[in-house]
Amino acid sequence: MDNVQKRVFTNNDFQDVILDRHSIRNFDPSVKIPHDEMVQMIQEATTAPSACNLQAWRFVVVDTDEGKQKLRSYFMKFNLPQINTSSAMVLLFGDTDAYKSYRELWNKAYTNKQITKAKLEEVLHTFLPIYEHASKEMLTADASIDSALAAMQFMLIARGHGYETNPISGYNSENAAATWGLDPNRYVPVMAIAIGRPAPDKQDEVSSVRYPVKQVYEFH
Amino acid sequence: MDNVQKRVFTNNDFQDVILDRHSIRNFDPSVKIPHDEMVQMIQEATTAPSACNLQAWRFVVVDTDEGKQKLRSYFMKFNLPQINTSSAMVLLFGDTDAYKSYRELWNKAYTNKQITKAKLEEVLHTFLPIYEHASKEMLTADASIDSALAAMQFMLIARGHGYETNPISGYNSENAAATWGLDPNRYVPVMAIAIGRPAPDKQDEVSSVRYPVKQVYEFH
Numbered sequence: 437m438d439n440v441q442k443r444v445f446t447n448n449d450f451q452d453v454i455l456d457r458h459s460i461r462n463f464d465p466s467v468k469i470p471h472d473e474m475v476q477m478i479q480e481a482t483t484a485p486s487a488c489n490l491q492a493w494r495f496v497v498v499d500t501d502e503g504k505q506k507l508r509s510y511f512m513k514f515n516l517p518q519i520n521t522s523s524a525m526v527l528l529f530g531d532t533d534a535y536k537s538y539r540e541l542w543n544k545a546y547t548n549k550q551i552t553k554a555k556l557e558e559v560l561h562t563f564l565p566i567y568e569h570a571s572k573e574m575l576t577a578d579a580s581i582d583s584a585l586a587a588m589q590f591m592l593i594a595r596g597h598g599y600e601t602n603p604i605s606g607y608n609s610e611n612a613a614a615t616w617g618l619d620p621n622r623y624v625p626v627m628a629i630a631i632g633r634p635a636p637d638k639q640d641e642v643s644s645v646r647y648p649v650k651q652v653y654e655f656h
Numbered sequence: 657m658d659n660v661q662k663r664v665f666t667n668n669d670f671q672d673v674i675l676d677r678h679s680i681r682n683f684d685p686s687v688k689i690p691h692d693e694m695v696q697m698i699q700e701a702t703t704a705p706s707a708c709n710l711q712a713w714r715f716v717v718v719d720t721d722e723g724k725q726k727l728r729s730y731f732m733k734f735n736l737p738q739i740n741t742s743s744a745m746v747l748l749f750g751d752t753d754a755y756k757s758y759r760e761l762w763n764k765a766y767t768n769k770q771i772t773k774a775k776l777e778e779v780l781h782t783f784l785p786i787y788e789h790a791s792k793e794m795l796t797a798d799a800s801i802d803s804a805l806a807a808m809q810f811m812l813i814a815r816g817h818g819y820e821t822n823p824i825s826g827y828n829s830e831n832a833a834a835t836w837g838l839d840p841n842r843y844v845p846v847m848a849i850a851i852g853r854p855a856p857d858k859q860d861e862v863s864s865v866r867y868p869v870k871q872v873y874e875f876h
Contacts, residue, residue, distance in 0.1 A: 450670040450816055454809060455703055471875065479869040483675055484808060487825040487847075489864050495873040503876035514778075537867070545865040558734075578825070580797060581846060584804035585823075588704060589674060592812070596670055603805075605707040605798070616876060626801060627707075644709050645765040647757070649699040653715040655691065656723035656836060 445596035463632030492534035518630035530579025535567035665816035683852030712754035738850035750799025755787035
């Protein structure tokens with residue numbers, strides 16, 4: 437992406453990054469991730485595509501003791517090792533109001549000469565009305581899918597930066613947004629991602645099982 | 657992943673793969689993707705994580721004239737270039753019944769000595785009941801998020817194999833599952849991904865705009 441300041445990844449071996457990723461639950465608690473690197477990773481992750489480019493994702497990064505105490509109030513107990521030892525817990529929320537920024541985004545693309553006037557008109561008159569008239573169910577689904585795409589990129593980007601992750605969905609989702617002062621009618625919790633460096637003395641993680649691939653596809 | 661037969665990617669430069677991906681809408685229609693390579697890409701993509709390892713994804717690969725004609729019946733018109741020129745359209749569906757295979761999957765993990773007896777008991781007595789008593793809304797959300805994670809991996813894996821993609825959500829989702837003989841009460845359409853090699857004479861694609869990163873995160 438043009439707007440991502442590129443720098444060489446610690447691990448730039450794509451095959452290793454994507455095929456050797458697996459969840460880590462015990463991290464080295466002494467590792468801190470600088471905020472500028474975290475922001476860089478978020479920026480890189482949000483090169484992900486999104487439905488109609490709505491970018492309906494929001495990242496809540498929890499890396500303080502106070503923040504982690506709040507997580508303990510609504511996460512399931514078996515996720516305590518990740519909360520206690522990770523460098524940060526990154527919470528992904530879908531923004532069901534993302535379409536309200538749509539006009540500004542596409543006008544900017546036109547001003548930047550990235551799209552034609554015809555494309556601008558098409559977008560504002562074809563896509564925008566779909567969202568303005570969409571059900572809450574559709575807005576929730578789209579925001580969740582957008583956020584999941586960015587989440588997957590974030591987990592891979594983390595490996596590029598030399599970190600490991602664990603995606604987590606075991607928490608009371610009804611309390612998720614409000615805990616961080618976000619409007620629960622607007623923001624849908626999608627997942628949490630623990631990030632850090634693996635604990636050197638806890639090498640008990642193994643790759644998880646997958647169904648035989650022939651069970652998950654068909655050709656037409 | 658242990659169960660993925662590794663081979664060297666055409667493009668193994670992670671930085672290029674993830675930061676230089678952008679949507680391609682006009683493909684070279686003469687390019688065919690062999691089925692064994694497509695299956696390989698699906699297998700690599702499904703190293704993605706999923707909620708409780710449910711793997712609630714299904715890939716419907718459409719690469720015949722007959723199949724593409726069916727797509728035209730429920731996709732929006734502005735997606736015709738991708739349907740007409742891509743090597744294949746890969747449709748992602750979330751499987752809301754995925755939890756019904758859960759017991760078998762985890763028993764296999766235990767048999768393969770990948771998890772302990774204690775872990776097996778925890779999974780079957782803690783996670784499985786959550787899904788057995790889950791609302792349709794939760795099953796739909798989880799299956800959609802799982803599928804989006806695999807979809808993002810598929811788009812990146814495609815670049816590793818030298819292909820480009822375009823994720824598409826512009827279609828009548830009510831007709832999506834039934835068109836392929838899938839039970840619409842069970843399978844939720846998540847997105848379609850056009851895949852192929854870019855048309856050499858249509859270099860009109862540009863990276864799309866992103867909001868300034870400071871708009872999408874907060875620290876706690």
